[in-house]
Structure formats: structure tokens, C-alpha cells
Amino acid sequence: MEPFRVHILGCGSALPTMKHLPTTQIVECRGKLFMVDCGEGAQLQMRKSSLSFTKLGHVFISHLHGDHCFGLIGMISTFGLLGRTATLNIYAPEALNEMLSKQISFFCRDLGYEVKFHAVDTYKNQIIYEDRSLTVETIPLQHRLPCCGFLFREKPTLPHIKRDMIDCYQIPVSQINNIKNGQDYMLPDGSVIPNERLVTPADPTRAYAYCSDTKYMPDLHKLLKGVTTLYHESTYGTDNLTMAEKYNHSTAQQAAMVARDAKVKQLLLGHYSSRYTDEHVLLNEARKIFKNTRLTNEMDIIDV
Amino acid sequence: MEPFRVHILGCGSALPTMKHLPTTQIVECRGKLFMVDCGEGAQLQMRKSSLSFTKLGHVFISHLHGDHCFGLIGMISTFGLLGRTATLNIYAPEALNEMLSKQISFFCRDLGYEVKFHAVDTYKNQIIYEDRSLTVETIPLQHRLPCCGFLFREKPTLPHIKRDMIDCYQIPVSQINNIKNGQDYMLPDGSVIPNERLVTPADPTRAYAYCSDTKYMPDLHKLLKGVTTLYHESTYGTDNLTMAEKYNHSTAQQAAMVARDAKVKQLLLGHYSSRYTDEHVLLNEARKIFKNTRLTNEMDIIDV
Numbered sequence: 282m283e284p285f286r287v288h289i290l291g292c293g294s295a296l297p298t299m300k301h302l303p304t305t306q307i308v309e310c311r312g313k314l315f316m317v318d319c320g321e322g323a324q325l326q327m328r329k330s331s332l333s334f335t336k337l338g339h340v341f342i343s344h345l346h347g348d349h350c351f352g353l354i355g356m357i358s359t360f361g362l363l364g365r366t367a368t369l370n371i372y373a374p375e376a377l378n379e380m381l382s383k384q385i386s387f388f389c390r391d392l393g394y395e396v397k398f399h400a401v402d403t404y405k406n407q408i409i410y411e412d413r414s415l416t417v418e419t420i421p422l423q424h425r426l427p428c429c430g431f432l433f434r435e436k437p438t439l440p441h442i443k444r445d446m447i448d449c450y451q452i453p454v455s456q457i458n459n460i461k462n463g464q465d466y467m468l469p470d471g472s473v474i475p476n477e478r479l480v481t482p483a484d485p486t487r488a489y490a491y492c493s494d495t496k497y498m499p500d501l502h503k504l505l506k507g508v509t510t511l512y513h514e515s516t517y518g519t520d521n522l523t524m525a526e527k528y529n530h531s532t533a534q535q536a537a538m539v540a541r542d543a544k545v546k547q548l549l550l551g552h553y554s555s556r557y558t559d560e561h562v563l564l565n566e567a568r569k570i571f572k573n574t575r576l577t578n579e580m581d582i583i584d585v
Numbered sequence: 586m587e588p589f590r591v592h593i594l595g596c597g598s599a600l601p602t603m604k605h606l607p608t609t610q611i612v613e614c615r616g617k618l619f620m621v622d623c624g625e626g627a628q629l630q631m632r633k634s635s636l637s638f639t640k641l642g643h644v645f646i647s648h649l650h651g652d653h654c655f656g657l658i659g660m661i662s663t664f665g666l667l668g669r670t671a672t673l674n675i676y677a678p679e680a681l682n683e684m685l686s687k688q689i690s691f692f693c694r695d696l697g698y699e700v701k702f703h704a705v706d707t708y709k710n711q712i713i714y715e716d717r718s719l720t721v722e723t724i725p726l727q728h729r730l731p732c733c734g735f736l737f738r739e740k741p742t743l744p745h746i747k748r749d750m751i752d753c754y755q756i757p758v759s760q761i762n763n764i765k766n767g768q769d770y771m772l773p774d775g776s777v778i779p780n781e782r783l784v785t786p787a788d789p790t791r792a793y794a795y796c797s798d799t800k801y802m803p804d805l806h807k808l809l810k811g812v813t814t815l816y817h818e819s820t821y822g823t824d825n826l827t828m829a830e831k832y833n834h835s836t837a838q839q840a841a842m843v844a845r846d847a848k849v850k851q852l853l854l855g856h857y858s859s860r861y862t863d864e865h866v867l868l869n870e871a872r873k874i875f876k877n878t879r880l881t882n883e884m885d886i887i888d889v
Contacts, residue, residue, distance in 0.1 A: 295663075296666055321625060324625075325625075346692075355625040380687065
């Protein structure tokens with residue numbers, strides 16, 4: 282299977298601590314990198330992860346709290362210093378456009394590439410990016426200000442051709458694409474090998490949903506159909522349910538309820554409040570509801 | 586002697602690398618902390634150094650290149666989240682005022698403390714801050730945009746009273762301050778002990794000058810009288826003298842020439858171009874001209 286992974290560059294909440302940086306993730310899909318949120322220090326975390334700056338063309342910002350976007354201007358500036366020429370696309374709530382433009386014209390006067398802003402309507406569930414490998418959808422979330430998650434959905438791939446059948450029937454290379462696309466194969470004697478004998482099914486498609494920051498949304502799972510890996514914020518444990526409600530955040534247990542209802546394969550926790558010195562409290566609470574849950578940590582690389 | 590130290594939080598140049606963060610220093614003098622420049626990641630570096638956020642009341646920004654101020658908004662935001670109430674004073678070129686105000690009103694709406702902006706005239710050599718322990722002067726530098734260094738000058742302390750003299754003449758505590766301030770002491774029998782027998786001289790005053798970023802200024806030493814420790818940028822080695830001249834930076838050798846001419850006690854190098862994987866090249870070049878030179882590195886604590 283082609284790589285479809287999430288690189289965790291930061292998984293803390295608003296207060297950076299000795300353990301966690303603010304939220305930044307890189308979604309890697311078939312050779313392209315997509316950044317989700319961009320906390321202070323994101324550019325340095327990319328370097329530490331040996332992730333290529335040039336493979337990053339699209340940055341998705343969930344909402345305009347500083348811990349999710351203070352890293353943007355430094356990264357944009359660095360890309361300029363490194364001589365980038367390719368457009369960098371930023372998808373974010375409209376209000377960032379003016380602020381970011383001002384910062385860029387103030388601090389990065391001779392930027393040698395375009396920073397293209399795409400205003401995101403955080404209240405709609407719609408596809409905002411598409412290429413031949415995947416689509417990215419917005420997932421409306423409920424936080425203290427407009428906020429949405431992002432769903433990276435891999436497009437279906439073609440079936441795999443069986444190597445032994447190629448050898449057996451001496452099928453020429455020119456026919457392989459046709460067969461992958463469903464054609465039968467006719468032998469020189471006129472007999473036909475049906476397509477299903479020549480191929481094994483395509484890999485199942487995978488999908489990654491990033492949901493941060495949000496209060497618990499009992500119906501969120503309806504937007505997460507087909508998601509294999511779900512990242513759902515878990516700022517608090519049940520000991521701080523009142524805090525979670527007050528600040529429109531979720532508990533680990535609530536994250537697990539979403540994962541369970543969405544029938545995902547695995548749940549990733551993050552956006553931990555700095556009050557938790559050991560996040561296993563959160564993990565244990567979540568696992569009681571959804572077993573295949575794991576904590577994220579900086580530098581983790583997780584298959585979707 | 587009371588502590589007077591520099592904490593190096595970042596000593597790289599514009600491109601953050603695996604080795605160096607952009608420029609940030611903390612000057613610690615008699616219990617107070619002063620920040621000089623504030624690169625991305627400064628707040629986290631302070632945490633790593635166990636430097637108290639509450640002891641920091643004044644931030645000095647040398648110029649408005651991003652690698653010297655991108656850390657400000659994140660730090661200001663974090664101080665707000667931590668419930669700071671004390672004013673934070675920012676001394677910087679006027680142009681930052683509007684940009685920073687916009688960022689603060691956008692990202693830190695309910696900030697519980699005042700961020701007070703003090704516009705700095707980078708072209709003048711003048712005292713811009715004073716308390717009972719020290720003064721801070723601007724040092725005009727020559728860079729691609731308005732830029733100044735900062736000179737932290739400790740105020741003279743009082744002489745030390747000799748403990749054995751107190752015991753010998755049974756001098757009451759009430760008289761000690763008078764004696765420290767120069768008075769003689771009269772014994773009950775009317776005989777007078779001259780002041781110079783009762784005290785040893787005050788500690789020599791120390792001064793720290795921070796000079797970054799600048800092209801080589803042959804007359805800079807004239808503004809550095811009495812400086813004991815000089816930090817002077819050394820972006821390049823002599824192999825890149827042309828680059829230094831083109832971008833208004835200095836070589837390590839030029840930094841050493843300033844240190845030699847200013848007759849300082851020690852020279853600190855920093856703001857290394859990312860092209861130098863081993864900065865000892867820079868150190869060796871500087872030492873040929875000024876022996877007591879040292880490289881700075883993140884987390885170094887250096888006595889002034």
C-alpha cells in the first residue's frame with residue numbers, strides 16, 4: 282500500500298510545555314505533504330522530522346487560536362529565505378487572510394513565491410481540496426470561535442494484477458493498465474481470461490479525520506463515514522468535564538465515544554491540557570469505551 | 586558580586602537549524618530578567634532554562650527582521666493564559682507597534698495585562714531604561730533596516746564594610762549605611778576612624794553590550810566604553826566577507842576587531858550563518874585578533 286501517514290509535530294494545547302509543543306501535524310499521502318494547523322515551532326519540527334519543505338504545498342488551519350497558527354509566519358519566511366518558488370496554499374477561516382497578508386508584507390517583503398489564501402467556511406461539510414490521490418473535506422466543529430476539522434480521504438486505487446498470471450499467459454506490458462481497469466484478456470488462440478482471474482482487489486481506501494478543537498458533538502460520527510484513523514482532541518479527563526464544557530473542549534472519554542460511533546479502526550488522542558503530567562489517565566479513560574486508542578507524541582509517525 | 590549574566594536562548598541567524606534557534610537572549614541582573622530579541626520559540630527556551638516568566642518585565646527588540654521578533658506574539662499570548670497581570674514593556678523600532686497591536690487584539694482578546702510599547706530611535710545612543718541597578722542604552726548599528734544594539738550598564742554599588750572593623754570598634758548596625766556612603770566613624774571617646782579604614786572598595790561595575798545585526802563598524806568601540814562582555818554578531822567567516830558586506834553582517838574577525846578596540850574583557854560570538862556546521866572556524870579566526878573570545882550556544886549561561 283502507498284504510504285498514508287500522520288506525522289505528529291506537536292500535540293499539546295495552548296500552553297507549550299517541556300513535553301508538548303502546540304498542535305501541528307503533517308499528513309503524508311502518496312508523496313505529498315499536507316500540514317494541519319501550524320503552532321509555534323512547526324518549521325523546526327518539520328526539520329527535525331526530516332520532512333521535505335518542498336513537498337509541502339497545502340496548509341490547513343482549523344481555527345484562529347494562536348496555538349494553531351503562530352508558526353505560520355516563521356515558516357513562510359523561512360521558505361522564502363530558502364528560495365522557494367512553488368505556491369503555498371493556506372486554507373483557513375477568512376479572518377486570517379488580512380492578518381497574514383499584513384505580516385507577510387511587513388516581514389517578508391521580497392518573498393519569491395505566492396502564498397495563496399483559500400477562505401474556509403467552517404460551518405459546511407464540503408470538499409475544499411482534491412488531487413488524483415485524495416480529497417480533503419471540512420468537518421464543522423463546535424469551539425469558542427469558527428472551527429473545523431479536516432478529513433483526508435484517499436481515492437480508490439486500481440486492483441493489483443497477479444504477477445503469476447502475467448507470466449503464465451505472457452501478457453504484454455501494454456495490456457496491464459487495461460486489465461487493471463477491468464478488461465478481460467484475450468489469448469492469441471482467441472480464448473478469453475476473465476478479469477477476475479487476473480487481478481486481486483484494490484487496497485481498501487483509507488481516510489484520516491482530524492478533529493480539533495471541539496466540544497463533544499454526539500452526531501459528529503455521521504460526518505466520519507469510512508474514516509479509518511480518527512484524531513480527536515482530548516484536552517481533559519472526566520475529572521475536568523466541567524472545564525471541557527466551559528471551554529468547548531472534549532474529554533478523552535468523549536473522543537472515544539465519537540470513535541466508537543464512527544466505527545473507525547483507531548483513535549488518536551492529543552491536545553492535552555498541560556495539567557496532565559501523565560496522559561495515560563486520558564488513554565485509560567478512552568480505552569474503556571474504544572479499545573484501539575493511542576496517545577500521540579511529538580515525532581510519532583502513525584499509519585492511517 | 587550580585588549575579589549579572591546572559592542566558593543564550595538562541596544564537597542562530599535567520600534560518601533555524603537543528604543546532605541553533607533564532608536569536609534570543611535573557612540578561613539577568615540583580616534578580617530581574619531582560620529579554621533581548623525574541624525569535625520563534627523564545628518562550629519555550631525560557632521554560633527549558635527554568636527562567637521565571639514573572640521576573641521578565643522588559644523586552645528589547647534590536648530590529649524588525651522576523652528571526653529577531655517572531656516569538657513575541659506566542660510569548661505574549663502564553664503570559665496571558667498564565668494569568669499575568671504585570672505590565673510587559675516592549676522596546677522596539679516604532680514600526681512594530683501597529684503590527685503587534687493588531688496581532689494582540691486579534692489573537693489575545695482578553696489579555697489580563699498591559700503590553701506597553703516604547704518606540705526606540707535606533708539612530709541615537711541614549712539611555713532608554715533605568716532602574717536602581719542598571720541602565721540600558723541603545724547602540725546605533727548599521728544593518729539593512731533600522732537596528733540598534735543594547736548596552737546594559739550596572740550602576741556602581743557601595744563599598745563593602747569590613748566585618749572585622751565592625752567587631753573591633755563595636756559599630757552599631759544603624760551606622761553601617763552611613764559608613765558605606767563614605768562617612769567616618771566617631772568612637773565614644775571622640776576619636777575618629779577614617780572611612781577608608783572601615784571599607785574595601787565597591788565591586789567594579791560591569792556592562793554587557795549586545796550588538797546584532799550589523800555590518801562592521803570601525804568606530805563602534807567608541808560607544809562601548811566600560812563594557813566588560815561584548816556580544817557581537819559573527820554571521821560569517823572571512824571566507825564569506827563579500828556576503829557579510831552585501832547583507833550588512835559581520836565576520837568573526839570583524840567582531841574581534843571591535844572587541845579589541847573597545848578593550849572589553851570577553852567577546853561572545855553568535856548569529857552564525859547556517860552554512861557553518863562547525864563554528865570553530867569562526868572562533869579561531871576571532872581569537873587571532875582577540876584572545877578571550879567564546880562561541881555561544883543555546884542554554885549557555887555566561888557571567889558578564
